[in-house]
Amino acid sequence: MSKSILGLDKKDSADLVDNLNGLLANFQIYYQSLRGLHWNIKGKNFFELHEKYEEFYTDSLVKIDDIAERILTLQGKPLHTFTDYINRATVPVGKEIANDVEGVNLVVVSLSELLTIERVILNISEEVEDEGTNSMMSDIIAEQEKTIWMLNSWLGK
Template identity: 85%
Template sequence: MSKSILGLDKKESANLVDNLNGLLSNFQIYYQNLRGLHWNIKGKNFFELHVKFEEFYTDSQVKIDDIAERILTLQGKPLHTFTDYIDNSSVPVGKDISEDVEAVNLVVNSLSELLKIEREILDLSDEANDEGTNSMMSDFIAEQEKTIWMLNSWLGK
């Protein structure tokens, strides 16, 4: 078993890098969806949602950078083209959404998809004894679960 400079198994780290690049791709699609929702939202909830979507995309921007830097820390290379992001994502793409309920549902569905990916990475990072990635995923998961609860409350679910 070959170890990296971080003391982690190189094969397990390479697998984590691949999965983190998938998460990075999905976050980039999620981020762009949020920008579109922020720009295009209309109706009686405009002011509330316009601000909320900006809060979400600002937070996503930080997470995107954190994921890319974790990939680099694990001695990998973060994906950085839109082609790569589209090819490696499962988060739904939201186009021309301006209605409040549809917009919030897109965010909830996107976060649900991100949670699936993050939980897979959490399991892999646990098996690899990669506390840095594990901690990051735990933080993301806890925050996103709360956001889903709050958005579902807004939706009346």
């Protein structure tokens, strides 16, 4: 078993890098959908949602950078082209959404998909004793679960 500079198995690290790159691709698509929601929202909830979408995409940029830096820490290379993102992403793409309920539903569905990916990474990182990745996933998951609860409350669910 060959170990990395971090003391992790190199094969395990490569597997985590691949999964983290998938998460990175999904976050990039989610980020761009949030920008579109921010720009295109209309109606009585404009001011509230325009600000909220900006909060979400600003937070997503931080997470995107954190994920890319974790990939680099694990001695991998983060994806960085839109072609790569589109080919890897499974989150829905929001296009020209102006309706408040439709936009919030897109965010909930997207976060739900991100949670699925993050839980896979959480489980893998726990199995291979990668505390850095595990801790990052745990923090992201807890935050997104709360956001989903709040958005579902806004939706009346």
